[in-house]
Amino acid sequence: xxxxxxxxxxxxxxxxxxxxxxxxxxxxxxxxxxxxxxxxxxxxxxxxxxxxxxxxxxxxxxxxxxxxxxxxxxxxxxxxxxxxxxxxxxxxxxxxxxxxxxxxxxxxxxxxxxxxxxxxxxxxxxxxxxxxxxxxxxxxxxxxxxxxxxxxxxxxxxxxxxxxxxxxxx
Numbered sequence: 001x002x003x004x005x006x007x008x009x010x011x012x013x014x015x016x017x018x019x020x021x022x023x024x025x026x027x028x029x030x031x032x033x034x035x036x037x038x039x040x041x042x043x044x045x046x047x048x049x050x051x052x053x054x055x056x057x058x059x060x061x062x063x064x065x066x067x068x069x070x071x072x073x074x075x076x077x078x079x080x081x082x083x084x085x086x087x088x089x090x091x092x093x094x095x096x097x098x099x100x101x102x103x104x105x106x107x108x109x110x111x112x113x114x115x116x117x118x119x120x121x122x123x124x125x126x127x128x129x130x131x132x133x134x135x136x137x138x139x140x141x142x143x144x145x146x147x148x149x150x151x152x153x154x155x156x157x158x159x160x161x162x163x164x165x166x167x168x169x170x
Contacts, residue, residue: 008047016040058107062135062155064093069131069159070103072118077110085110087118094132114157121159130162 019040023033070090077085087108092099108114121131136156 005051008051012040012044012047015043056105058088058105060107063089063091063106063108063133063157065135066094067091067133067135068094068099068162069121069125069133072122074115074118075110076115087111087114089118089133091133108157117157117159124161131159132162133157133159 019036023036026033068091070092072090073088075083075086075088077083087110089106089108090103091106092103093101121133125131134157136158
């Protein structure tokens with residue numbers, strides 16, 4: 001991933017040099033040349049912010065509607081340091097009652113109630129019971145999956161044991 005970042009950074013530097021060279025030799029009005037320079041400079045910042053999810057940092061995106069809980073971590077708020085607290089969940093989406101895809105890390109704002117539920121789920125996982133979760137809105141309706149949406153503050157995360165598989169009859 002670091003090589004990709006270096007290559008992308010080099011591509012943006014080349015783009016910046018190209019824009020500057022074109023601006024020096026062009027007969028464009030000054031405001032267009034300045035706008036080009038500002039736009040390319042803004043692209044550096046936008047690209048850097050959008051690449052953070054690719055580097056493995058937890059996303060603040062919305063959780064999938066059904067998921068298998070792989071791991072969790074809770075950082076409680078610390079008023080002395082001014083840290084608001086975070087809840088991190090590492091989950092695998094469940095589609096058609098089957099875990100599907102690659103596990104993903106999610107960062108959620110700290111909530112005392114969610115902290116308690118995550119601790120209970122972690123204890124159950126330590127005792128060998130797999131945990132799964134559902135995301136509903138506060139009015140009780142199941143939320144649909146939208147991977148590009150940010151996690152809403154009004155979501156309700158329910159964690160429970162994975163049901164025992166039903167075996168076919170002999």
